[in-house]
Amino acid sequence: MLATVFFSLLALTGRSASKAVFAHYMVGSMNSSEAAQDVTDAIAAGFDGFALNTHSISSSDTWNTDAITYLLDAAEGTSFKMFLSFDMSWGLDVSGLPAFLLQFSNHSQYYTTDDGRPWVSTYDGGTTDNSEWESSFYQPLVDEGVTPFFVPDFDDWSGYPTGFFDTFTVVDGAFSWESAWPSAGTTPANVSDSVDSTMVEDAHAAGKIYMMPLSTFQFKYLGSGQDWYRIGETNLPERMAQILSLQPDYVEVITWNDAGESHYVGNFWPQQIAGTDEGDYADGFDHTGWQQVIKPFITAFKNNATDVSQISSDSPVGTFWYRTLLTSASCSSTISNYQEAEDAVNYAVVLPSDDYTIEVYSNDQLIGSFSGVAGLNYDSVPGLQEGSGQSIQILDGSGNVVASANGTKDVLSESSDSSMCNWNYEVVGLS
Numbered sequence: 001m002l003a004t005v006f007f008s009l010l011a012l013t014g015r016s017a018s019k020a021v022f023a024h025y026m027v028g029s030m031n032s033s034e035a036a037q038d039v040t041d042a043i044a045a046g047f048d049g050f051a052l053n054t055h056s057i058s059s060s061d062t063w064n065t066d067a068i069t070y071l072l073d074a075a076e077g078t079s080f081k082m083f084l085s086f087d088m089s090w091g092l093d094v095s096g097l098p099a100f101l102l103q104f105s106n107h108s109q110y111y112t113t114d115d116g117r118p119w120v121s122t123y124d125g126g127t128t129d130n131s132e133w134e135s136s137f138y139q140p141l142v143d144e145g146v147t148p149f150f151v152p153d154f155d156d157w158s159g160y161p162t163g164f165f166d167t168f169t170v171v172d173g174a175f176s177w178e179s180a181w182p183s184a185g186t187t188p189a190n191v192s193d194s195v196d197s198t199m200v201e202d203a204h205a206a207g208k209i210y211m212m213p214l215s216t217f218q219f220k221y222l223g224s225g226q227d228w229y230r231i232g233e234t235n236l237p238e239r240m241a242q243i244l245s246l247q248p249d250y251v252e253v254i255t256w257n258d259a260g261e262s263h264y265v266g267n268f269w270p271q272q273i274a275g276t277d278e279g280d281y282a283d284g285f286d287h288t289g290w291q292q293v294i295k296p297f298i299t300a301f302k303n304n305a306t307d308v309s310q311i312s313s314d315s316p317v318g319t320f321w322y323r324t325l326l327t328s329a330s331c332s333s334t335i336s337n338y339q340e341a342e343d344a345v346n347y348a349v350v351l352p353s354d355d356y357t358i359e360v361y362s363n364d365q366l367i368g369s370f371s372g373v374a375g376l377n378y379d380s381v382p383g384l385q386e387g388s389g390q391s392i393q394i395l396d397g398s399g400n401v402v403a404s405a406n407g408t409k410d411v412l413s414e415s416s417d418s419s420m421c422n423w424n425y426e427v428v429g430l431s
């Protein structure tokens, strides 16, 4: 009986029966070999696909259409798929979206529901009302014989999240963006899952799906009101715990490659940030260490784990991260929400059993030692100091170091570059 109800609900909404984890991908100028590298690396990190953030729908922006084509083509022959995520903060014309989508939605690597409906997402667009989405986007596609599966991020709608599915009846599900981090503010705060909790519950009550956002932190330093920090520290593992507990249908990691906001976990290519100052704070700050903890998280999520103790690995894996400039640096107060930051060394490590110790060092001094437990271990350890010698070590039950990660960058008390106050993280995976 229950099974019958469950399956008829699936048929009704056209959702896919299995969970999936995507990475938000900022589409920018690139070539086919870079696209192939991104697809290969994202598959290796356990992702099911990319949400392709598209801020142009102009056919004359061939850098954009070429990049989307390179990415889709690069995944041919694999189970890795992609869907468009229209970046409505660029003022895209809703009535122009269907024709743009139809160029790509029949590609073998375009992500669809089991019954063939192409997924479409957005960043913003909730200030355009339901009836316009219905008449200018949804219905024109249906008239072309293509019924989209629409999972937008409309958290710019003033009422979000209360009553969302009653107001936006056009959607098949929802994604949120802002709930990936604590609200911007002037004191350290833990990330809340109250928006996500409401959205999961309301989506399921409406027979729809919820895709929950997962991110590391934000740091942007482009001047003129565009210098900000959204707390990192242990935001990533805290969100992992919330996701496993709330059991959303899908997860989207923010982001694969956004150098501008520093929350990339994969590659970003030089052409994608050419003409900006983003390289000043992102170049040389490799974040791929975060993939070591994302990959086992994805497996656990898909296996219906409900707690971080169920994230598993046969050997210790994980990463640590720290900022390379102390919060007392004189330039720090130019960064919005600088008060949320702490001088700390942060780690997230997955252990096969309880029989390990995690040691955390700054300036070659032990600042924390923790008895590990099976599953995901994480902490933000105060005591980041000026100098070199930031590291973590994983010791087995006999006291032997079985894995370690050494920071490659010194911590400074003042910026070495008068125009740059860099709060990007140094992230180093265990080996």
Ligand SMILES: *[C@@H]1O[C@H](CO)[C@@H](O)[C@H](O)[C@H]1NC(C)=O
Residues within 6 Å of the ligand: 031, 032, 033, 034
């Ligand atoms: C793509 O660009 C990279 C460097 O930016 C270059 O090394 C590579 O050869 C290019 N590949 C193609 C197919 O043009």
Ligand SMILES: *[C@@H]1O[C@H](CO)[C@@H](O)[C@H](O)[C@H]1NC(C)=O
Residues within 6 Å of the ligand: 102, 103, 104, 106, 107, 108
């Ligand atoms: C997909 O549709 C577009 C536009 O309708 C068409 O140009 C293209 O050839 C189609 N591609 C495939 C793989 O069918």
Ligand SMILES: *[C@@H]1O[C@H](CO)[C@@H](O)[C@H](O)[C@H]1NC(C)=O
Residues within 6 Å of the ligand: 188, 189, 190
């Ligand atoms: C965040 O959560 C941790 C662990 O539950 C707790 O120790 C800490 O006090 C919280 N921090 C804030 C600012 O609420």
Ligand SMILES: *[C@@H]1O[C@H](CO)[C@@H](O)[C@H](O)[C@H]1NC(C)=O
Residues within 6 Å of the ligand: 302, 303, 304
């Ligand atoms: C997870 O739960 C869903 C829904 O109950 C079920 O269909 C699926 O088989 C489960 N997946 C695994 C790997 O156990």
Ligand SMILES: *[C@@H]1O[C@H](CO)[C@@H](O)[C@H](O)[C@H]1NC(C)=O
Residues within 6 Å of the ligand: 391, 404, 405, 406, 430, 431
């Ligand atoms: C980190 O540095 C220590 C001390 O120099 C060294 O023993 C260890 O092998 C290094 N770890 C890695 C992963 O390079």
